[in-house]
Amino acid sequence: MPKPILLAIDDDTSVLEAVVQDLRRHYGQDYRIVRAASGAAALDICRQLKERKDTVALFLSDQRMPGMTGVDFLQQAMCIYPNAKRVLLTAYADTEAAIRAINSAKIHYYLNKPWDPPEEKLYPVLDDLLGSWKEGYKPPFEGIRVVGVRWSALDHAVRDFLSRNRIPYQWLNPETNPDALALLKEKGIDDAKLPVILFGDGTALVQPTSTEMANKVGLRTQAQQEFYDVVVVGAGPAGLAAGVYGASEGLRTLVIEAAAPGGQAGSSSKIENYLGFPEGLSGEELAKRAFLQANRLGAEFLTQKVSCIRSENQYRILTMADGQEVTCHVCLLATGVDYCKLDVPGADKLSGAGVYYGAALTEAMSCKEEAVYIVGGANSAGQAAMHFSRYADHVHMLVRGKSLENSMSKYLIDQIEATPNITVETGTEVIAMGGESHLECLTLKTPRGEEARQASSLFIFIGAAPKTDWMPEELCRDSKGFILAGPDLKAQSPKSWKLERDPYLLETSVPGIFVAGDVRFNSVKRCASAVGEGSIAIQFVHQYLATL
Incomplete structure (x- = not known):
């Protein structure tokens, strides 16, 4: 400046x-x-x-x-x-x-x-x-500016990508900031094609993809090498831990992530039961520390989406969404899980326009002095409720069960009870959503009967499901898509294992492909557990490499 x-x-x-x-x-x-x-x-x-x-x-x-x-x-x-x-x-x-x-x-x-x-x-x-x-004096902002309307799934996706990758930006909403349209007019950009990202060098991206954004802000989208000892797919807690231990132990390590380091845990506003942090820390801070640590130790990170994995002899070949390929001896799947979709009328239409899956922390400031609704009764929902209570006028937690005791940690329950602008409504679920361009109302099924509520922001945390449909057919999964490994593989699908030796603890039905974290069948859905699995996975990678 x-x-x-x-x-x-x-x-x-x-x-x-x-x-x-x-x-x-x-x-x-x-x-x-x-x-x-x-x-x-x-x-x-x-x-x-x-x-x-x-x-x-x-x-x-x-x-x-x-x-x-x-x-x-x-x-x-x-x-x-x-x-x-x-x-x-x-x-x-x-x-x-x-x-x-x-x-x-x-x-x-x-x-x-x-x-x-x-x-x-x-x-x-x-x-x-x-x-x-x-x-x-207020110095002129010369960084990245995002011009987009609040009730747009594309705008939300752009801001979420930048925020989770810790890229500073200024958001300009034309509905509340007339100067935003003037900026677009100066550059000859049609304001009907929002969102638009304006950069300090005078360039712009119109309705960009995540790959376009990654290239522009300096994230690596092309692998530096053609071959690696281990390629980790997913940069949640398990993938980041594997990156740290793989690189520190001398393995040529590549970590591939389509969105941003941290995974689902990265959007947690505060994790208070993670060992060694008595005051707690945000998922974003944990992801940042792990990313920097892995990077310093020599792990390479790639912002890409893996579309296919195939095996050729002792090699595993990963194909990216843009067609580039990377070869490795070992592939570790740490793709985590996504929140399940709420199957009620209006949910698909309003997704990203007032209806969000996960914490969507980028929307917190927009909810100032509004009523926010959160669906779910697990820790992720409780952490989100505490975070949004700092901005919203009131937070309503809609919990289908009779109480929070069976699904949420005690420390979070105590915090919620002590927060005056959070109301927990048990025995309650959403049965319909309404609105034209964005969420305007909810229909709830409560112990008192059906109720209509005005609402503009709904955040959903109703269980999680793995996204493993793209993985090779020979990779054994349970009926829900979770990946079988080690003893679970031998117990659930013994015929799928073809070698004389037993599979290693985290090894899948395809030798040389391992799994760690929430995407694994029977895993403990906790951040610390995912970190542990990602760490010990490297031990089995070494054992596998010794057999080649």
């Missing part, structure tokens, strides 16, 4: 040089010092700076200049930069005129020449003026 400007004006070149040197010595680190030899030249400079959208913090002008006095210049400059501080340099003979100009030209201060020493007579005055100017 360009530095704010201090503009010095004097027709006497020796005096002007002295002013500039004094300003540069004391303020050069934080401000750009610009000079002009007359009032007319200074006005031209002001107009040019305004066109370039530069900021002037202070004018320091001599009074006695031919053609235009300092007071005349400051009066005109005030129209161009009304918030800039205005200081007049005067001789003792001009003191009375300077005092009168404080009212007429709204001059903030006048200084008598000479001002030596500046440490006593110049800098204290300018320090006070610039300190006051900074208090009201």
Whole structure:
């Protein structure tokens, strides 16, 4: 971002040089010092700076200049930069005129020449003026801006991708911010094609895909090598742990994630029962720490979606959505699970437009002073309720069961009970949703009968299901899609294992393909458990590699 400007004006070149040197010595680190030899030249400079959208913090002008006095210049400059501080340099003979100009030209201060020493007579005055100017100054935002409407599934997907990848951005909603449309008009972009991402370099992406966003913000979408010892699919807690241990133990390790590091746990507002963090930590912070740790140890990360895995002899070949392929000795599946969809009228139509699966923390600020509804009674729902209670006027937890005791940790139950703007409604479920462009109402089945409620935000946490349909047919799964491994594989599908040796603890029906975390059959659905499985999976990877 360009530095704010201090503009010095004097027709006497020796005096002007002295002013500039004094300003540069004391303020050069934080401000750009610009000079002009007359009032007319200074006005031209002001107009040019305004066109370039530069900021002037202070004018320091001599009074006695031919053609235009300092007071005349400051009066005109005030129209161009009304918030800039205005200081007049005067001789003792001009003191009375300077005092009168404080009212007429709204001059903030006048200084008598000479001002030596500046440490006593110049800098204290300018320090006070610039300190006051900074208090009201809001520097222009020059980072990524997302122009999109709140009730749009595409807009939500864009903001969610940027947020979960920790990419700072400013969201501009044209419905509440008219300047957003002006920005699009400047670039010749049709405002009917929202969302649009505007970048500081002047480029834009219109209705971008996750791959387009990843490429633009600097995430890696092309593998650096063609072959790896182990490729981890999924960067949730299990995948991140595998990345840390694989890389630290000298394996060429690639971690592939379609969305963002952290997985479902990454969207948790606060995890309070994770070992070693007595005050708790957010899922985002946990994911960030693990990502940085794995990266530092040498694991490579790729933002891509895996569409196919096939085996050729002792090699596993992964095909990405864009067609590129990566080969490895071992593939570890740590894809986690997704929240189950709520199968009621209106749910599909309003998904992403007031109806969200998971925490959707990007929507928290939008819910300020509104009523928020959360469906579910497990820890993820409780963490979300606590988070949204900081923004929403009221949070309603809709729980189908009779209580939270059988599905939620005690510490969360206690926190919810102690939070006055959270109401737990047991024996209650959503049976319909309504709204045109976005969610407007809910129909609930309660112990008292059916009820209609006005609602604009609904967050759903109703169990989880694995997304394993794309995986090879020879990979054995249970009826729900969870991957069988180790003893469970031998017990559930003994004929699917073809080797003489028993499968390793986390090895699937395809030798060389392992599984860890929530996607594994019979896994414990806890963050710490997933981390443990991802860690010990590398032990079995070493054992498998030793047999090749």
